[in-house]
Amino acid sequence: MASVFVNRLQFLPHEDFDRYPRTLERDCELLASAGCDIVFAPSEAELYPHPQTFKLVPDPELADILEGEFRPGFFTGVCTVVMKLMSCVQPRVAVFGKKDYQQLMIVRAMTEQFALPCDIIAAETVRDADGLALSSRNRYLSAAELREAPRLYRVLNDVKSKVEQGERNFEAIEFDADAELARHGWRVDYVVVRRRETLTAPERGDRELVALGAAKLGNTRLIDNLEITAPR
Amino acid sequence: MASVFVNRLQFLPHEDFDRYPRTLERDCELLASAGCDIVFAPSEAELYPHPQTFKLVPDPELADILEGEFRPGFFTGVCTVVMKLMSCVQPRVAVFGKKDYQQLMIVRAMTEQFALPCDIIAAETVRDADGLALSSRNRYLSAAELREAPRLYRVLNDVKSKVEQGERNFEAIEFDADAELARHGWRVDYVVVRRRETLTAPERGDRELVALGAAKLGNTRLIDNLEITAPR
Numbered sequence A, B: 001m002a003s004v005f006v007n008r009l010q011f012l013p014h015e016d017f018d019r020y021p022r023t024l025e026r027d028c029e030l031l032a033s034a035g036c037d038i039v040f041a042p043s044e045a046e047l048y049p050h051p052q053t054f055k056l057v058p059d060p061e062l063a064d065i066l067e068g069e070f071r072p073g074f075f076t077g078v079c080t081v082v083m084k085l086m087s088c089v090q091p092r093v094a095v096f097g098k099k100d101y102q103q104l105m106i107v108r109a110m111t112e113q114f115a116l117p118c119d120i121i122a123a124e125t126v127r128d129a130d131g132l133a134l135s136s137r138n139r140y141l142s143a144a145e146l147r148e149a150p151r152l153y154r155v156l157n158d159v160k161s162k163v164e165q166g167e168r169n170f171e172a173i174e175f176d177a178d179a180e181l182a183r184h185g186w187r188v189d190y191v192v193v194r195r196r197e198t199l200t201a202p203e204r205g206d207r208e209l210v211a212l213g214a215a216k217l218g219n220t221r222l223i224d225n226l227e228i229t230a231p232r
Helices: A014-019 A024-033 A074-089 A101-113 A136-140 A143-148 A151-164 A170-183 B014-019 B024-033 B074-089 B101-113 B136-140 B143-148 B151-164 B170-183
Strands: A004-006 A038-040 A055-057 A093-097 A119-123 A187-195 A208-217 A220-229 B004-006 B038-040 B055-057 B093-097 B119-123 B187-195 B208-217 B220-229
Touching: A024 A038, A038 A074, A055 A074, A074 A101, A093 A101, A101 A119, A101 A208, A136 A220, A151 A170, A151 A187, A151 A208, A151 A220, A170 A187, A170 A208, B024 B038, B038 B074, B055 B074, B074 B101, B093 B101, B101 B119, B101 B208, B136 B220, B151 B170, B151 B187, B151 B208, B151 B220, B170 B187, B170 B208
Parallel strands: A004 A038, A093 A119, B004 B038, B093 B119
Antiparallel strands: A055 B055, A187 A208, A208 A220, B187 B208, B208 B220
């Protein structure tokens, strides 16, 4: 079976095309060495021969919170281009990283709601030895920022530990996490504990949770998350 | 090759389900006699196991005019369910009637914009001997209304004749058509001449046009249209 790799560039909403690091050549080398048969990487002009005026608008309850609050319309762009790429490639499975957790939940919900014949597979986040989630954005961090950056992971890990130890005062946990990051110079967009699928606030008895964080270090906005299974 | 017929009921936006005449049994007989192999007619519960909160929102310039103006959100419902049915059936071709001309243009544009691997085929409108376009709604007309109903076709035919004879004062043509219907008791939503694909007002030199009308006769709202090729 042929594996098709869709260059991540194409998953971006239109307006982000220019700001994104382009590493297609290097990506292709890595893919070849990993046994990938085909790379599908249409140019912007090929993917958008005409302005994209039809949109796939996701559920606002899932898409206008968290990343969607700080990047209005972002997930409409994601859903629109993912739906279009699904049409182009007609994949049987598609892999999305857990690093963009909200995106993964939204793409999964879209796939279900539109009865797409495709399984969405979640890929675990890959991390440096110090815990920093790998991201193309890390290249924008200074040496000092790179040393500071793993704190986002450590703070989320603290949140995870507390919840796993049975603490359920999520507001207090979130407040402490936020303060810890702010104390070290981060500008925090959010650190929250949510239910996994709906990303709504946990209710009594919910055990399948996720801690999500987004914060700016200098000019670079980093996001990360950790799944948590709360004790009974 | 198997032909799949999707019951028209399923093309309706959610909220119209209850008002629509249901003739599945009779439809299936007619389809069988026409050589159809498979009918795909999911129940509402099968098609919408969960509330449909992700939407396919068409280009407002194409979808918020004409029918979209009188039925706000209508084409978002149409596009959402058509996209979902496309996923379910994975058709190589899909046939849409010209009777719902704006719907046809919108579905065609959606198919292009989302690169769906499906050709949209336009089916000619079928008419009674008196010109009345066949529609499931005709059954709601009284005997007197049924005699009056073909006037919509005749008025559109007058519009067509004038344009084919070289008249380009579309405002005057539309005004006369509107007045003729109103004089016979119709409440007119619109009678307009438009460019075919974009449904925008014709510009100098445009030849591929369509006359579209929508008006109420008693409690029944009828629509019809005629393609026009203007002279050079």
